[in-house]
Amino acid sequence: MERVNSLTELNKLSQKFREFVEARKSSTENDNVLSRHILVCQGTGCKSSDSDSIMHKLIENIEKVGLSDSVKVVMTGCFGFCAKGPIVHILPDNTFYVQVNPEDAEDIVNMHLLKGEVVNRLLYDEPTLNKKVCTQDEMSFYKKQSRIALRNCGFINPEDIREYIASDGYKALGKVLTTMKPDEVINEIIESGLRGRGGGGFPTGTKWSFARAYESDDKYIICNADEGDPGAFMDRSILEGDPHSVVEAMAIAGYAIGAQKGFVYIRAEYPLAIHRLKIAIAQAKEYGLLGNNLFGTNFNFDIEIKYGAGAFVCGEETALIHSVEGCRGEPTNKPPFPAEKGLWNKPTCVNNVETLANIPKIIIEGASWFNKLGTDKSKGTKVFALAGKINNVGLVEVPMGITLREIIYEIGGGIKDGKKIKAVQTGGPSGGCIPESLLDVPIDYDSLTNIGSMMGSGGMIVMDEDNCMVDIAKFYMEFIVDESCGKCTPCRVGSKRLLEILTKITEGKATMMDLKRLEVLAETIKDTALCGLGQTAANPVLSTMKYFMDEYEAHIKEKRCPAGQCKPLLSYEITDKCVGCTKCSRSCPVEAIKGKVKEKHVIIKDKCIKCGACFNACPVKAIVMG
Template identity: 75%
Template sequence: MVKIKSFRELQELNEKFQDLVKLKKVSHEMELQSESKRCKRYISVCGGTGCKSCESYEIVKRLKEGIKLAGLSDEVQVSITGCFGFCEKGPIVNINPDNAFYVSVKPEDVEEIIQNHLLKGEIVQRLLYIEPTLQKKVKRQDEMSFYKKQKRIALRNCGLINPDDIRESIAEDGYMALAKAVTQMTPDDVIKIISDSGLRGRGGGGFPTGKKWGFAKKYQSDKKYIICNADEGDPGAFMDRSILEGDPHSVLEAMAIAGYAIGADEGNIYIRAEYPLAVERLYNAIDEAHEYGLLGDNILGTDFSFDIKIKYGAGAFVCGEETALIHSIEGCRGEPTNKPPFPAESGLWGKPTCVNNVETLAIVPAILNKGADWFNSIGTETSKGTKVFALAGKINNVGLVEVPMGTTLREIIYEIGGGIKNGRKFKAVQTGGPSGGCIPASGLDTAIDYESLTAIGSMMGSGGMIVMDEDNCMVDIAKFYLEFTVDESCGKCTPCRVGNKRLLEILTKITEGKGTEEDLVNLKELAETIKDTSLCGLGQTAPNPVLSTMKYFMDEYEAHVKEKRCPAGVCKNLLHFEIGDKCIGCTKCARVCPVSCISGKVKEKHTIIQDKCIKCGTCYGACPVGAIVRK
């Protein structure tokens, strides 16, 4: 165990540990040479939740066993890392300095990697990524369209370091910002650099981080708290989880820096219990930080002390709101309260409290290490730096992307995301999770920043980004998000508790073919009322999916109400299947029908008995000649 007692000792360890990560980095100079088959190599295997579920730990085990049997233990090292971000193609195996980025690797591929790549110096071509638009294999990570336009700050160490080894974090300047803060800067200096950087909260609200810290510092108290909000509840969002799984030390370091800045000596990480791997790595990181003297009493030989506790959340979406989160930590029902007073004045246990989300905190050490001007130079005039998005839905390249603010939706979807799956037509993108709105094709050139997304009826949110194609029904999408918010409402205020339930009832009525034109008027009026009168952010933003889809896709609402038709063919009660003249009488449709509602003889045209049809669509998918028409 190494107990670090000064900034100088930390710098010496930083230099000492460089070799632990040097070979992991993509090299632009070195390429795999066939004549140099036994050069020193480092194999990094994605160990995030998604890849772990696809047996990445088994891949590591087999690599280590195979490398030992091949007599390569002195030449090749293998390690688990955090998420590379390219979740669509996991598990990922990255071999450096060869710049070989293998995707969709299975345990049974390990033998071929060892025999061909490590022993013969031959790239395993079938495991390389294929660009969806060019149908071209790409060997190097930095040459993939998915990574080219990204700028990784919050994710800088994810996919690089072993999250369970503090030495690798220190080698990548881990805790250097904390050391600089507590030994060379005053709390006011720290707050100023964060303020000058233009960093805003990445949890959805976009409040200036330096200003929030400044508010918490000015209130006098015998006790203050830092809270890391890791209660990531948006459907399809996994940004915070991946940061905690891949680089937990950056968050611990930032919490300590925030504690020094506002005068707090205790931090709480509020994390949902559904993130077991993140929790495990956090506990390990906290233990390591204690062993190295980077958490606890008299950090780096100064009079500053700071410690961190982990608090579990039960997965309540409303606890992403800071006052509800604080009540949950206190053991009370997770309900929001009116502000003021704000948590900066009266938060946890009635003491001044600063709440920041995971991504915001992960950026802080980089700002202190590189300077406010560096961060301020990235992004737009009002939205500085980068933002991490969980890109999902009908998109070729599903995964985590971190881009400079100001990048357009089109660039993310068509360049980084590789376009729409199966060559389908883009229809909409939902940003901001259940609190955001659906943006149509006409908004694809919108720059991603706080103000621009709000102006078109959506929001940044915590970073969910769900892509939809022509097969999605926008009325059904609005209904899906309302189902979520109704289920997650804490029930404290009437507009949210009752109003959103009424919204959902109207949407359900419309999707069942029972809607009226009056329902459309009521839907819009009620949504606007809920937005204006709800107590907290959950209720105030819950109507956004309804309002945005009515604004941009009103024709679909009218088709459901006036024509009793779902243009996308999604709403089951509005579907109608018929067998056309193309029918060859093969009987495949009749054989797969679960309710036996299709009649007809072999080689003769078949008929659907409409009264018995449950509109499951099984026959539609089974017909080999496209004779079944969905209306």
């Protein structure tokens, strides 16, 4: 083990470790490299689809044909294209195989490695070209992406510090410790225009400057890896695919504000991220990149992991701090802000995973490089987790200012089954539902806020014509009610009242007066709740009322759910198209359908539980939903 005592020594190590990643460069840059690296996604999604077995089978078959000396199988983090995992990427050939099974390993070795023939059935079928494509560059999913926070995910082995160092890892830390003063580091981040990627979008450099300004014997850096939004997996994927970027950034932040201790607050439901983070911290200590006298200076910095129990409210920084202290995760009034009195009443800076992952690259490339990306007030890129009714579910990183339409249709591949889009939810439970008519609004902090949503941590859930927007608002309010810490009355009581009114609407029991109460109560909670969770809790309600009022009115006035999702308002009728095939009656779990063979059947309304089994079973579409 070689301890790094200077930036010169790190540069020598980086050059020495180039062999670990050299073969992954394109063949045009690397003509003398004869070896191949087979990168296998080992993120949570692909591991759940047996990518471990794929790796083992590849290694087994490579050994069998005697290629062990020239072919290396490498585990990596998430490639982002989760809809088509497990993924195997062969470099420097740049052949991108999707939906690989363990049984495919033999063909990859025998055909691709031995014979030089592409395994055509494993290539991605690119819909925009109407043909299979071989390389990542040809795939529309990647064409508009700009990877900064995700730069190493899917490229390096996250459990091997040598690969991170070979990819310029820890050079930013060495640079700031040996050539920059703390104020210069902070000014660089301010000049970059980087804003917090965890929700509010507060300028990162400004937050650091506040924490630095306060005098104290002890200061702390906290990495918020709680990530509680439904459908969000950005931070998890970064920690699984590139944990050293966060470790390095925390040390840089510590130097900037004068802190010698950092904590990563991560939900216990992220076992793989925790496992790789532990490995990264241990390896950094072994190389002298964490601990005492980093890079031969008098700067000391260490990191400890703290586990959260999955409370959404602990994404709010004061609640998170209380949880780290071992107290109940409840927010407190601000000011004082954590920069003045945070962890154990000491100056504390809280940044989320994605924010920190940008820091080393900004230090290496410079603020002007970063702030050329994005818009005037929202610089750089943003990572989004695409989920819901979209073809290309996955993780994407795009420049700020790109439109929702570009993400959904050009990167996300459009809506499943050719259906029409109805809305996009951004910002998680704290965000809003954006209608199709606003998909051309540029994605930046201010634009999303202006239309009743927010950037949030980066969850993006797509909804189609079959989604009921009243039911969606109810779903998010159920989540808020469950996750409210209960400290303040507007959130504790108000959110429950919102849920009760929404439930009445979806059951067809509400009046137009209830709709007015819903709006007034939502606005009141927004204005009076204690923390960010409560203040934004009503966003899904207010945004759906603003853009989809016709659906609310249909539920109340017509006792009808236009999307056919609210069961109490559903009814099924068998029309004269019925041919008496009996499939509907045989599919009914409660025997609510009567009729003889080759005769029209009838639904007994009192017995019908509105499960929709008959509707789905009818081969001639004789059953209509009202």
